[in-house]
Amino acid sequence: xxxxxxxxxxxxxxxxxxxxxxxxxxHIALLRPLVVDRLAIMDAVEFQDANxxxxxxxxxxxxxxxxxxxxxxxxxxxxxxxxxxxxxPAVILVTALSVLFLAAHTPLWxxxxxxxxxxxxSAVALQAARGFLTPSLxxxxxxxxxxLRWGIYLGAGAAATVWLGAGLVLVxxxxxxxxxxxxxxxxxxxxxxxxxxxxRPEPSRRPxxxxRPGASGLASVGVGLKVGGxxxxxxxxxxxxxxxxxxxxxxxxxMQGDAVHVYHWMTDAHFLNAVALGQVTPxxxxxxxxxxxxxxxGLPGAALAATIAFLPSFAFILAGAxxxxxxxxxxxxRAFLDGAGPAAIGAILGAxxxxxxxxxxxxxFLVLGGSIVALLVLRRGVVGVLLSTGALGVLLALVGMPx
Numbered sequence: 001x002x003x004x005x006x007x008x009x010x011x012x013x014x015x016x017x018x019x020x021x022x023x024x025x026x027h028i029a030l031l032r033p034l035v036v037d038r039l040a041i042m043d044a045v046e047f048q049d050a051n052x053x054x055x056x057x058x059x060x061x062x063x064x065x066x067x068x069x070x071x072x073x074x075x076x077x078x079x080x081x082x083x084x085x086x087x088x089p090a091v092i093l094v095t096a097l098s099v100l101f102l103a104a105h106t107p108l109w110x111x112x113x114x115x116x117x118x119x120x121x122s123a124v125a126l127q128a129a130r131g132f133l134t135p136s137l138x139x140x141x142x143x144x145x146x147x148l149r150w151g152i153y154l155g156a157g158a159a160a161t162v163w164l165g166a167g168l169v170l171v172x173x174x175x176x177x178x179x180x181x182x183x184x185x186x187x188x189x190x191x192x193x194x195x196x197x198x199x200r201p202e203p204s205r206r207p208x209x210x211x212r213p214g215a216s217g218l219a220s221v222g223v224g225l226k227v228g229g230x231x232x233x234x235x236x237x238x239x240x241x242x243x244x245x246x247x248x249x250x251x252x253x254x255m256q257g258d259a260v261h262v263y264h265w266m267t268d269a270h271f272l273n274a275v276a277l278g279q280v281t282p283x284x285x286x287x288x289x290x291x292x293x294x295x296x297x298g299l300p301g302a303a304l305a306a307t308i309a310f311l312p313s314f315a316f317i318l319a320g321a322x323x324x325x326x327x328x329x330x331x332x333x334r335a336f337l338d339g340a341g342p343a344a345i346g347a348i349l350g351a352x353x354x355x356x357x358x359x360x361x362x363x364x365f366l367v368l369g370g371s372i373v374a375l376l377v378l379r380r381g382v383v384g385v386l387l388s389t390g391a392l393g394v395l396l397a398l399v400g401m402p403x
Contacts, residue, residue, distance in 0.1 A: 004039065004073045006081050012039075013070055014085035020282045021383050024062035027086075027284075035069045042072055053324045056333050057316050059241050063087065063284045067317040068324070076318055083317075087310055090283025091290045094274075095302045097281070098294040101273045102266075108403075109394045115403040116393020117280070117386045118272030119364035123371035124279055124382055125352035128249040132345045149179065150342045157343035161253040161350025168253050169243050172343050179339025180332060230304065232263055233296045237308035240289050250344045251285070252351040255292050265296040268358035275355065280386050286310065361402055367392065 016030045028051060035041050042050070047069075054064040063086065070082020100106070101114055140147040153175040160171035236258040244250045252275060259265045266274065274295070278288030286309055293305025320327060327333060359365060367389050374380040397403045 003075055003078065004041070006074055006078060008039075009070050009074050009078045009082045010085050012085075013066060013082035014089065016066065017086040017089040017283045020086075021280075022381065023279075023285055024060075027062035027066065031066060031069055035073070039073060041069070050324060053327055056327055056330075056337060057320075058243055059313050059316065060244070060284050060286045063286065063310065064313045064317055067313055068321055071317055071321050079317055079321075080314065083310075083314055087284060087287070087306075090278075090281050090287035091302075091306045093281040093283075094277050094287045094290045095294055095299065095306075097277045098274070098291040098302065101277065102270055102291065102295055108397050111403045112393040112395070112397025113390040114269070114273040114276070114393070115361070115364060116367060116396070117276040117390035118269060119359055119367040119393070120371035120386055120389040121272050121275045121279075122352045122356040122359075122368055123375050124275075124386070125249050125252065125348055125355055126372065127375040127382065129345055129348040129352065130376065132341075132348065136342060136345060146338070149182070149339070153179070153339050153342035154346040154349075157346025158350040158353075159346075160343075161347045162353055164257075168257065168347055169239055172243065172340050172347070175343040176336040176338075176340030180335045183331070183335035183338065230297065230301075232258065233265075233293060233301055233305055234308050236263075236292065237289050237305040238312070240286060241309035242312040244286075244344075249285070249348045249351060251288065253347050253354065255289060256351070256354060259292045259295065263296070265292065268354075270295060272355060272358060276386055276390070280383050280390075284310075363396060363401055 012034055016027065016034070020027045020030055032044075032047055036044055036047050050068055051061075051065055054061040054068065057064055063083070066086040067079050067083040070086075071079035073082065100110060103110075106114075137147070137150065140150050156171055156175055157168070160168045164171065236255060239254050239258075240251045244254055256268075256271055260268055260271050271292075274288055274291035277291055278285050281287065287306065289309045290302040290306045293301035293303070295301075297304070356368065359368065371385055371389060374385050375382065393403065
């Protein structure tokens with residue numbers, strides 16, 4: 001198959017990076033007609049198999065899928081060019097907005113927008129968890145022991161998020177390891193997982209301590225690494241990019257534990273704003289890590305955090321693309337994610353609890369309730385809900401409501 005010019009890859013993948021509002025489902029919906037219909041670099045079955053295989057990898061699956069499609073279009077260099085085109089618009093936008101929303105002295109309307117959109121973030125986490133729960137649980141139908149373990153892994157992930165903070169990574173790995181061991185016993189291997197048996201839904205269906213009291217609104221962030229040097233920031237970004245089994249909202253508890261409760265780079269309220277920024281901008285949700293990096297060490301911190309968070313995705317694809325077929329068929333990989341996948345869903349549910357804790361104003365709880373109805377009952381889009389609640393926050397701030 002002839003390779004496409006790098007200029008074509010750069011143009012088309014950057015277009016998706018700029019217009020890809022709505023998270024992983026939107027990214028997959030934009031990639032498929034491009035690579036299957038317009039460019040014809042793979043057929044529909046190959047695309048589906050590649051999408052499912054990316055679901056077996058830790059980290060942001062839709063980002064990895066974009067990189068893989070660019071690899072098929074123009075080889076390793078195409079993967080780099082296309083991946084950067086997909087990622088950079090989101091990172092640049094999140095960083096630019098962080099300068100405004102995380103400034104030491106912010107205008108009243110900005111604080112109102114942050115307080116309004118931040119109040120809805122917990123509802124966004126619940127919506128993300130729902131997108132995983134139904135297909136993941138349905139895959140255990142008829143396998144009672146597997147369903148029991150699924151529930152245990154789910155509870156472990158939720159509890160670890162609420163009470164262990166940075167220890168969540170160990171719980172995710174532990175659940176995967178336990179299921180891997182149990183699945184290896186004679187007669188114990190049961191079919192489970194998403195539609196591809198991976199232990200989490202297919203990526204095309206994915207939605208996608210201290211500082212807690214009095215953290216409503218936008219307190220000042222003194223940019224400049226306050227605790228621990230650049231090493232902890234790099235480690236936090238690495239966990240986001242290489243250990244976030246389930247991708248998407250799983251990065252939230254991984255980042256929040258370090259950014260807020262361990263190293264105090266941000267308050268809980270600032271973290272709510274960072275998550276909201278990652279949701280309302282196009283491209284990968286993992287770009288939220290740039291806001292954490294900015295809070296920790298300014299623009300260099302944002303660049304460092306984003307670079308380290310996305311490097312594993314490039315490494316996984318460049319190293320593993322020739323072996324995607326065997327990876328998808330690997331029973332050990334599927335078994336590991338049968339344990340880590342439900343724990344990751346539990347982590348998202350736990351994140352919804354933590355994201356609601358900083359809310360202190362009565363009107364914010366009303367906004368949260370309305371957002372839950374809009375997202376879970378009326379099934380409105382995330383971007384529209386966050387923009388609406390942000391606008392409401394601006395209005396309420398301007399008429400004198402506390403933010």
